[in-house]
Amino acid sequence: xxxxxxxxxxxxxxxxxxxxxxxxxxxxxxxxxxxxxxxxxxxxxxxxxxxxxxxxxxxxxxxxxxxxxxxxxxxxxxxxxxxxxxxxxxxxxxxxxxxxxxxxxxxxxxxxxxxxxxxxxxxxxxxxxxxxxxxxxxxxxxxxxxxxxxxxxxxxxxxxxxxxxxxxxxxxxxxxxxxxxxxxxxxxxxxxxxxxxxxxxxxxxxxxxxxxxxxxxxxxxxxxxxxxxxxxxxxxxxxxxxxxxxxxxxxxxxxxxxxxxxxxxxxxxxxxxxxxxxxxxxxxxxxxxxxxxxxxxxxxxxxxxxxxxxxxxxxxxxxxxxxxxxxxxxxxxxxxxxxxxxxxxxxxxxxxxxxxxxxxxxxxxxxxxxxxxxxxxxxxxxxxxxxxxxxxxxxxxxxxxxxxxxx
Amino acid sequence: xxxxxxxxxxxxxxxxxxxxxxxxxxxxxxxxxxxxxxxxxxxxxxxxxxxxxxxxxxxxxxxxxxxxxxxxxxxxxxxxxxxxxxxxxxxxxxxxxxxxxxxxxxxxxxxxxxxxxxxxxxxxxxxxxxxxxxxxxxxxxxxxxxxxxxxxxxxxxxxxxxxxxxxxxxxxxxxxxxxxxxxxxxxxxxxxxxxxxxxxxxxxxxxxxxxxxxxxxxxxxxxxxxxxxxxxxxxxxxxxxxxxxxxxxxxxxxxxxxxxxxxxxxxxxxxxxxxxxxxxxxxxxxxxxxxxxxxx
Ligand SMILES: Nc1ncnc2c1ncn2[C@@H]1O[C@H](COP(=O)(O)OP(=O)(O)OP(=O)(O)O)[C@@H](O)[C@H]1O
Ligand SMILES: [Mg+2]
Numbered sequence: 184x185x186x187x188x189x190x191x192x193x194x195x196x197x198x199x200x201x202x203x204x205x206x207x208x209x210x211x212x213x214x215x216x217x218x219x220x221x222x223x224x225x226x227x228x229x230x231x232x233x234x235x236x237x238x239x240x241x242x243x244x245x246x247x248x249x250x251x252x253x254x255x256x257x258x259x260x261x262x263x264x265x266x267x268x269x270x271x272x273x274x275x276x277x278x279x280x281x282x283x284x285x286x287x288x289x290x291x292x293x294x295x296x297x298x299x300x301x302x303x304x305x306x307x308x309x310x311x312x313x314x315x316x317x318x319x320x321x322x323x324x325x326x327x328x329x330x331x332x333x334x335x336x337x338x339x340x341x342x343x344x345x346x347x348x349x350x351x352x353x354x355x356x357x358x359x360x361x362x363x364x365x366x367x368x369x370x371x372x373x374x375x376x377x378x379x380x381x382x383x384x385x386x387x388x389x390x391x392x393x394x395x396x397x398x399x400x401x402x403x404x405x406x407x408x409x410x411x412x413x414x415x416x417x418x419x420x421x422x423x424x425x426x427x428x429x430x431x432x433x434x435x436x437x438x439x440x441x442x443x444x445x446x447x448x449x450x451x452x453x454x455x456x457x458x459x460x461x462x463x464x465x466x467x468x469x470x471x472x473x474x475x476x477x478x479x480x481x482x483x484x485x486x487x488x489x490x491x492x493x494x495x496x497x498x499x500x501x502x503x504x505x506x507x508x509x510x511x512x513x514x515x516x517x518x519x520x521x522x523x524x525x526x527x528x529x530x531x532x533x534x535x536x537x538x539x540x541x542x543x544x545x546x547x548x549x550x551x552x553x554x555x556x557x558x559x560x561x562x563x564x565x566x567x568x569x570x571x572x573x574x575x576x577x578x579x580x581x582x583x584x585x586x587x588x589x590x
Numbered sequence: 591x592x593x594x595x596x597x598x599x600x601x602x603x604x605x606x607x608x609x610x611x612x613x614x615x616x617x618x619x620x621x622x623x624x625x626x627x628x629x630x631x632x633x634x635x636x637x638x639x640x641x642x643x644x645x646x647x648x649x650x651x652x653x654x655x656x657x658x659x660x661x662x663x664x665x666x667x668x669x670x671x672x673x674x675x676x677x678x679x680x681x682x683x684x685x686x687x688x689x690x691x692x693x694x695x696x697x698x699x700x701x702x703x704x705x706x707x708x709x710x711x712x713x714x715x716x717x718x719x720x721x722x723x724x725x726x727x728x729x730x731x732x733x734x735x736x737x738x739x740x741x742x743x744x745x746x747x748x749x750x751x752x753x754x755x756x757x758x759x760x761x762x763x764x765x766x767x768x769x770x771x772x773x774x775x776x777x778x779x780x781x782x783x784x785x786x787x788x789x790x791x792x793x794x795x796x797x798x799x800x801x802x803x804x805x806x807x808x809x810x811x812x813x814x815x816x817x818x819x820x821x822x823x824x825x826x827x828x829x830x831x832x833x834x835x836x837x838x839x840x841x842x843x844x845x846x847x848x849x850x851x852x853x854x855x856x857x858x859x860x861x862x863x864x865x866x867x868x869x870x871x872x873x874x875x876x877x878x879x880x881x882x883x884x885x886x
Pocket of ligand 2: 632
């Protein structure tokens with residue numbers, strides 16, 4: 184029966200188009216992701232693609248290893264050398280690019296230094312240029328100092344409770360140092376673009392998924408459906424199974440293809456590096472590796488998709504149409520970004536389902552929730568909350584649909 | 591098989607579509623005759639567990655059908671008045687799917703589908719997509735789906751609507767064939783549909799069953815006579831104003847009228863046998879007129 188339901192859904196032209204569109208958008212996203220990793224060669228020319236990636240990887244992996252004081256001093260020295268070179272001082276942009284090309288190998292470490300020595304909410308690309316050897320010695324302490332300064336600043340003072348402040352500081356201190364560094368652009372690019380493809384998958388899947396329950400009404404087949412022996416019990420279950428099958432099958436197909444293409448081309452080096460070794464993850468208080476972040480992204484994406492699309496099923500079973508249900512993912516995914524300027528909502532916005540679809544960003548956010556004296560980050564909360572809500576929706580969905588009256 | 595309607599009522603807001611009906615049905619063909627809006631579809635939907643009654647109950651062999659749930663629907667075949675199919679399914683796939691919904695095992699279902707496709711004369715269209723079928727073919731597919739589980743209770747809501755006269759006769763014969771060992775309730779506003787095949791006719795109006803009985807009993811139930819007479823053109827208007835006219839055949843000089851009246855409407859009028867059509871007209875008055883004309 185599940186097979187029939189799936190066949191019924193994908194026999195419709197509109198749903199076939201949605202799948203084709205998804206395939207096209209998947210290719211496009213792969214293309215953009217891979218193109219986002221750029222390499223500047225000795226001539227100062229930027230390039231991306233397989234060859235460029237390989238060279239970037241070689242350059243960066245010359246710096247692979249633990250980031251000790253010795254390594255940092257070497258970065259400082261190398262940086263100063265290049266800053267003194269003709270290319271760097273030239274007024275010609277092309278020449279400057281040549282200088283940059285030489286810095287590429289340690290650009291990630293350079294970024295970390297910039298972060299460590301500028302105030303929390305700022306970023307100064309040239310901060311490294313004025314760092315001294317004494318300062319460098321405090322590199323890892325700086326991370327905590329900068330954070331503490333910010334937590335005591337006017338901006339953040341009242342935003343977090345003492346428990347919450349302690350929670351973040353403790354997490355920062357728990358980070359294992361010295362950090363191990365390696366080229367990890369594959370994971371970083373994946374984390375940056377995965378939300379795009381995950382969101383597109385949810386938006387497009389909403390159409391077939393809403394159709395599972397609404398189609399009976401759109402085809403005016405509901406009278407016969409509900410007057411059959413299993414029409415109000417097993418057949419409803421079959422529809423739910425079909426929905427879960429479609430969500431699961433298509434989500435994982437898309438994510439697997441995307442992972443294989445992106446990581447296959449950009450490389451899986453750096454899987455065991457902490458996410459704090461990159462520009463984006465430096466401030467995160469989640470002490471995880473890129474590999475763990477990957478699992479959070481794909482797992483969170485799945486749980487989020489499952490929740491949003493279960494909601495779509497529920498609404499289509501309730502309204503007997505697809506019109507409203509297919510707009511719900513749009514609302515859930517795009518409205519939060521419009522509301523993000525409203526500070527009153529920031530607590531609530533941190534645990535909306537869109538956060539699950541962009542775990543790479545979520546782990547870099549400072550959303551904290553306190554129950555009594557215990558503090559939680561948003562990640563464990565949403566990883567539990569939405570599966571629970573999905574499970575709660577399913578019996579309701581079953582109930583509503585199996586009690587349908589034909590008026 | 592026994593279906594018992596006990597004080598069955600359905601209200602939509604303050605409007606009563608089915609009004610306190612109590613009846614018992616056993617095997618045989620019941621013809622539900624009524625004008626548009628009489629409540630036929632509403633009554634049938636309740637019998638198919640698609641609508642819950644506002645008041646009253648329906649019992650199948652003594653058990654409430656809503657409590658029997660799937661067990662009741664296992665006995666049921668339903669052809670709705672207005673319905674659609676999954677447009678991209680072939681006739682064959684469609685019937686297999688409905689068979690699955692009816693809980694028929696796959697091997698049995700395949701055999702049943704093959705038999706029914708040939709019984710309703712769709713053998714040549716079995717591989718066609720539902721959206722490519724003509725109206726008559728769709729209705730036949732509809733009858734086939736209703737019959738898949740060999741239902742003991744068959745509910746057909748205006749099954750002949752949209753069929754051409756040949757198809758209608760074929761269909762009547764099909765129903766007669768099927769009527770053994772079954773309870774069939776069929777609704778229509780086409781009088782001739784039920785005239786021949788129904789064992790019992792129900793006249794339904796404004797949510798209630800006004801009269802029920804065999805064809806003869808129903809015909810005998812009107813307290814007036816039926817007359818036929820030829821009149822001149824200038825007399826037509828006056829007669830139409832004063833009498834119920836069940837039929838009018840226009841002729842060069844005037845018209846031949848069929849008049850329902852207790853007394854002789856004109857000198858030349860001759861009494862004739864009443865037909866079911868006359869009865870329909872008698873009970874449903876002016877409203878029924880357009881229905882009656884549809885039959886010609
Ligand atoms: N869902 C509903 N809400 C409100 N009123 C309804 C609803 N369904 C039916 N009705 C009303 O109930 C009355 C009976 O409708 P029903 O469809 O049962 O009539 P019917 O005898 O089947 O008519 P027809 O010959 O046109 O099919 C009509 O007046 C109709 O407007
Ligand atoms: Mg009707």
